[in-house]
Amino acid sequence: MNPRRKKRLLWVVGMVAGVAAALSVILYALSQNIDLFYTPSEVVEGKGKDAVKPTVGQRLRIGGMVVEGSVQRDPKTLEVSFRVTDTGPEVTILYTGILPDLFREGQGIVAQGVMVEPTVMNATEVLAKHDEEYMPPELAEQMKGIKHVNPNQPKAFEGGE
Template sequence: MKARHKRLALILGGMGLLTAAILLVLSAFQENLVFFHSPSDILQGQATPERMLRIGGIVEEGSVQRQADGLTVQFAVTDTASSIPVVYQGSLPDLFREGKGVVAQGRLDEAGLFHASQVLAKHDENYMPPEAADALQQAQKSMLTVVQP
């Protein structure tokens, strides 16, 4: 084999390894990518069931139900226009309350029930994740345009 052919084989082999490494990194990135959706977005079909996502909004008043096992909690997250039922197994943050902001990460099942693997509560009166604040504002605007003739 000539030196020229060896060099070409080495270059092609290196490019193949580089391509494989890039594909592995992109695949891992795609699997760990989590999108934020409001309850209205989910009900409009913008979220894919069984895909990891985050929902945010307000914990609906009167919706929190604790199961007998003490760890399973069901509640609804609303953006004032729509609400999504959420089930979570684990201990909730201390700041978790009805009528307060929350972001939940998990998966939506085919029946429309959101199975949360993580629940984050708003940490003070002035803060809300920008995505949740935008979703609430959009939902309120859409309700105003529907109500006004």
């Protein structure tokens, strides 16, 4: 093989190997930062879209409704524990910090943290859902016949002078 072609071939192989190494490092870093979303039923029973039960030590997000009468606060610290459910099983959330203003029993929340037991999560962040009645305009129109009117558009001239 010609020395010039050999040098060029080694350079191309080196570039491909470098890009592959960089891509694999990026993908590994991204996989470590993914927080999967689960409902309490998926956490406890392992059912759902992925049918993979989360493991202890895994970072994830759990969304559901706060169970009535389950909120327990430590009067000396900011520690709070409460249970979250969707339609079946419950998951206990442990959180240290100030809860959002919209947080209350019966309200929808999303908690992000680490599973410490099969049904207990140590949350690092708790987000309260704003409104349970929201629907995208297209879906509301299909389901309920509600037509979305853009308030920024001028109203059409309705007869008269």
